[in-house]
Amino acid sequence: MVGDERVWTVPNALSMLRLAGVPLFLWLLLGPHADGYAVLVLMVAGFTDWLDGKAARWLDQYSKLGEMLDPAADRLYILATLAAFLIRGIVPWWVVAALVGRDVVLAVCVGILRRRGYRPFEVTYLGKAATFNLLYAFPLLLLAQGRSGLAAIALPLGYAFTAWGGALYLWSAFVYLVQFARAMRRPVPAPSDDLDRLTG
Structure with a gap:
């Protein structure tokens, strides 16, 4: 596929990596309460969020899938974090x-x-x-x-x-x-x- 129909691009791979981190992040917060590792997952997610936008511009790898994956990953991290914080009484x-x-x-x-x-x-x-x-x-x-x-x-x-x-x-x-x-x-x-x- 070419143009905005492409799937296998560097920005999309970074967004998929961020999405894969959501269940790990939740488990770290609600299972062993490994907050330090959970912070590390959040930091990696934040860095890849910044990097996938830069990669799309540097490599000219824009796609419709990327337009959906990037905000979807942001929403999932926010919702997952809020749910875990509510359960633990942090917010x-x-x-x-x-x-x-x-x-x-x-x-x-x-x-x-x-x-x-x-x-x-x-x-x-x-x-x-x-x-x-x-x-x-x-x-x-x-x-x-x-x-x-x-x-x-x-x-x-x-x-x-x-x-x-x-x-x-x-x-x-x-x-x-x-x-x-x-x-x-x-x-x-x-x-x-x-x-x-x-x-x-």
Whole structure:
């Protein structure tokens, strides 16, 4: 396959590696409570998230599969982390409810858009910034569970990144919902029409 139909590309391989790390990450958090190794998995996931975007540009290996895999991996890490943190009492339930509820509402909107013949919206800088902040917050919150001097430093930083990332996450949802409302007022598009992609 060529062009945007390609499957076996370096960026896609990196995204698949990130996806494969999700069950390992959950097991480390909920099984042996091996928080140090879980942080390492998160760090590798964050690095490969950055690297797959760079590789797509450097190697000119963009694909439709890559457009789906990258945000899917981000969502899964966020949802998996929030679920584990809720079970372990690291974050309060209302934080999890707000962030998970955001994704559920946008998933419903994407389904409606698809039925009307639109493609999902593109990932925005705002959405990506929110995701990056949360993925920085999670390892800091894990490090804060220890009793070392590092834990004392990590705790306020983790809370700060969580607050900022959560605010951006909800703000990006508002932006997408405004775009969704505008799309609903338009006539149903022809099959060739396109709407920006919404997953960020």
